Amino acid sequence: MTTTTSGDTAPHAASATPADSVFVQACRGEPVPHTPVWFMRQAGRSLPEYRELRSGTGMLQACRQPELVAEITLQPVRRHGVDAAILFSDIVVPVAAAGVELDIVAGTGPVIADPVRSAADVGRLRRISLDDVGFVDEAVRLLVAELGATPLIGFAGAPFTLASYLVEGGPSRTHARTKALMYADPETWHALCARLAEITVEFLRVQVAAGASAVQLFDSWAGALSEADYRRYVLPHSVTVLHSLADAGVPRIHFGVGTAELLGAMAEAGADVVGVDWRTPLDAATVRVGPDRSVQGNLDPCLLLAPWPVIETEVRRVLAEGLAAPGHVFNLGHGVLPETDPEVLTRVVELVHTVSAR
Amino acid sequence: MTTTTSGDTAPHAASATPADSVFVQACRGEPVPHTPVWFMRQAGRSLPEYRELRSGTGMLQACRQPELVAEITLQPVRRHGVDAAILFSDIVVPVAAAGVELDIVAGTGPVIADPVRSAADVGRLRRISLDDVGFVDEAVRLLVAELGATPLIGFAGAPFTLASYLVEGGPSRTHARTKALMYADPETWHALCARLAEITVEFLRVQVAAGASAVQLFDSWAGALSEADYRRYVLPHSVTVLHSLADAGVPRIHFGVGTAELLGAMAEAGADVVGVDWRTPLDAATVRVGPDRSVQGNLDPCLLLAPWPVIETEVRRVLAEGLAAPGHVFNLGHGVLPETDPEVLTRVVELVHTVSAR
Numbered sequence: 275m276t277t278t279t280s281g282d283t284a285p286h287a288a289s290a291t292p293a294d295s296v297f298v299q300a301c302r303g304e305p306v307p308h309t310p311v312w313f314m315r316q317a318g319r320s321l322p323e324y325r326e327l328r329s330g331t332g333m334l335q336a337c338r339q340p341e342l343v344a345e346i347t348l349q350p351v352r353r354h355g356v357d358a359a360i361l362f363s364d365i366v367v368p369v370a371a372a373g374v375e376l377d378i379v380a381g382t383g384p385v386i387a388d389p390v391r392s393a394a395d396v397g398r399l400r401r402i403s404l405d406d407v408g409f410v411d412e413a414v415r416l417l418v419a420e421l422g423a424t425p426l427i428g429f430a431g432a433p434f435t436l437a438s439y440l441v442e443g444g445p446s447r448t449h450a451r452t453k454a455l456m457y458a459d460p461e462t463w464h465a466l467c468a469r470l471a472e473i474t475v476e477f478l479r480v481q482v483a484a485g486a487s488a489v490q491l492f493d494s495w496a497g498a499l500s501e502a503d504y505r506r507y508v509l510p511h512s513v514t515v516l517h518s519l520a521d522a523g524v525p526r527i528h529f530g531v532g533t534a535e536l537l538g539a540m541a542e543a544g545a546d547v548v549g550v551d552w553r554t555p556l557d558a559a560t561v562r563v564g565p566d567r568s569v570q571g572n573l574d575p576c577l578l579l580a581p582w583p584v585i586e587t588e589v590r591r592v593l594a595e596g597l598a599a600p601g602h603v604f605n606l607g608h609g610v611l612p613e614t615d616p617e618v619l620t621r622v623v624e625l626v627h628t629v630s631a632r
Numbered sequence: 633m634t635t636t637t638s639g640d641t642a643p644h645a646a647s648a649t650p651a652d653s654v655f656v657q658a659c660r661g662e663p664v665p666h667t668p669v670w671f672m673r674q675a676g677r678s679l680p681e682y683r684e685l686r687s688g689t690g691m692l693q694a695c696r697q698p699e700l701v702a703e704i705t706l707q708p709v710r711r712h713g714v715d716a717a718i719l720f721s722d723i724v725v726p727v728a729a730a731g732v733e734l735d736i737v738a739g740t741g742p743v744i745a746d747p748v749r750s751a752a753d754v755g756r757l758r759r760i761s762l763d764d765v766g767f768v769d770e771a772v773r774l775l776v777a778e779l780g781a782t783p784l785i786g787f788a789g790a791p792f793t794l795a796s797y798l799v800e801g802g803p804s805r806t807h808a809r810t811k812a813l814m815y816a817d818p819e820t821w822h823a824l825c826a827r828l829a830e831i832t833v834e835f836l837r838v839q840v841a842a843g844a845s846a847v848q849l850f851d852s853w854a855g856a857l858s859e860a861d862y863r864r865y866v867l868p869h870s871v872t873v874l875h876s877l878a879d880a881g882v883p884r885i886h887f888g889v890g891t892a893e894l895l896g897a898m899a900e901a902g903a904d905v906v907g908v909d910w911r912t913p914l915d916a917a918t919v920r921v922g923p924d925r926s927v928q929g930n931l932d933p934c935l936l937l938a939p940w941p942v943i944e945t946e947v948r949r950v951l952a953e954g955l956a957a958p959g960h961v962f963n964l965g966h967g968v969l970p971e972t973d974p975e976v977l978t979r980v981v982e983l984v985h986t987v988s989a990r
Binding site for chain 2: 448449450451453454457458497499500501503532534535552553554555574575576577579580581584611613
């Protein structure tokens with residue numbers, strides 16, 4: 275098994291270990307030979323080999339099979355020659371491990387049998403330990419052995435986004451029940467988020483201990499909040515997660531969608547890298563997150579459906595805007611859309627490497 | 633029929649005509665005795681009397697019955713004593729009038745039988761005239777007669793948001809097909825938006841001619857776009873609509889959701905009032921839209937599910953932040969949620985009037 279289809283030409287092949295890879299260096303704001311690139315949801319429905327592997331296996335079931343997780347995680351690395359792998363998982367995997375009865379329904383997303391809406395409901399949410407997520411430990415170990423010099427990014431959802439799934443009982447456009455709980459019963463809200471922060475820290479510690487070279491904390495739905503609400507109800511718990519991992523020695527990436535007004539506050543949560551969606555240009559984002567942090571992003575995933583000349587122009591623009599930050603990890607502004615042509619992703623990787631070569 | 637339940641005490645009862653109402657004065661940035669207030673989706677599912685009236689009548693069917701439209705539009709004016717009514721309609725009503733075969737499905741939204749994805753599809757989209765929307769003309773005339781001094785706001789969707797429904801075939805989270813069309817075939821895209829702008833102008837002209845005292849152009853989904861894409865693909869068409877109504881003599885309001893990065897560009901489209909969602913504080917929004925425009929908004933609709941003391945604090949905050957603008961129309965940052973207690977809306981109207989009394 276080779277880690278990339280273009281292993282002999284990929285610039286990152288020069289790295290001896292994941293810890294001094296181009297990706298990790300860019301996260302730390304150190305000089306790099308080229309801008310590293312990976313894609314959120316690079317492992318997933320855009321790849322025919324993924325759809326074939328997943329056929330007949332439910333999402334939650336798939337996330338609990340280490341060899342399947344490893345193979346799915348490796349597919350985009352082999353195919354596209356991206357600079358990092360990200361653990362294939364789902365945001366609700368650790369809460370399922372904490373005793374929440376749930377399923378991930380194709381076309382819908384997570385469905386929680388008994389939504390969490392009271393202090394008693396929060397009390398049912400256990401802490402987790404390595405034993406609860408042994409399958410993740412095993413998947414990461416398999417991956418690190420296979421990936422060689424390519425770094426693996428650990429994956430977890432942030433307390434607010436996890437809380438939203440638990441309180442709503444599934445995906446929500448408005449997060450109305452979630453916000454209603456935080457406004458009406460802040461004590462229960464903070465107890466819920468504190469427990470979710472503990473679960474998230476443990477979930478990420480297991481991944482780092484098994485060899486992950488970075489972590490990304492997805493607060494995908496934080497953009498639904500005003501900055502004042504974010505600071506009052508959410509930031510303290512994201513701080514807990516990111517600060518608890520400060521001694522882990524790996525870069526921490528923090529990402530959300532629609533966070534134009536939140537980038538400064540999200541940076542304060544303590545990540546080394548702040549993920550930015552396509553609405554905010556990276557040079558403007560850099561001003562908001564401050565000069566000490568790298569940025570990640572931010573091509574509109576819909577742009578990958580455009581003709582190649584349009585994509586090329588926009589990739590070059592993103593790379594130019596990314597120069598304003600001390601470090602830039604090229605990515606999309608949100609996950610790869612299932613209808614994306616995988617060959618376009620491969621071309622984008624090549625273009626990013628070529629254009630950014632220094 | 634009385635126009636408000638509190639007609640004898642409502643501060644706006646002092647106005648002699650809608651044209652010199654507190655609402656219209658605030659839109660124009662003129663001094664007002666108190667901040668006017670209305671709610672997007674104030675006529676709708678939060679009201680039991682609405683659910684009763686609509687029972688057994690499909691949405692599109694309801695929008696085409698002038699007496700029903702008038703009654704639904706009046707319900708929140710009577711119940712809450714708001715400072716303005718807004719025509720009860722649906723964003724796709726004018727495109728249905730232009731020959732697009734569609735239905736509005738409860739729980740889903742508009743469903744377009746044959747989505748618009750080619751120049752030939754655009755060619756099928758007719759211009760509209762008064763004859764195509766006579767039911768709207770009639771509803772507005774009925775309303776103006778009933779409303780007395782309370783102004784009626786005309787209602788229409790902006791070209792981008794309408795185009796998204798037509799191209800996607802219904803509501804979309806990503807607007808991926810819409811963006812793909814604009815990137816791949818800008819000529820067809822601009823032809824589509826130009827035709828939608830013509831339809832929208834006519835739809836609003838009919839409402840103004842029948843007596844509407846203001847218009848609101850809803851570009852609800854514009855926040856999905858980067859500023860660069862908004863300026864290239866959308867702004868020119870919104871400019872067409874708003875400039876075509878410059879001689880109508882009524883304030884023009886322009887609203888979208890998630891528009892933190894777009895407020896300056898949306899203001900350039902030419903509205904007198906820019907609607908702001910809850911993510912951007914009104915004082916910050918005022919800096920972006922410039923000193924010549926009023927603002928409208930921006931309480932998070934989810935806040936109406938909070939305990940009253942939390943609501944009161946937040947209403948006072950929004951009123952204080954609104955003082956930064958030359959004029960402020962109090963509203964939510966998006967539509968009233970169906971699960972909102974209507975009595976809370978009434979209390980918010982009273983609070984806004986009391987706190988802002990000058």
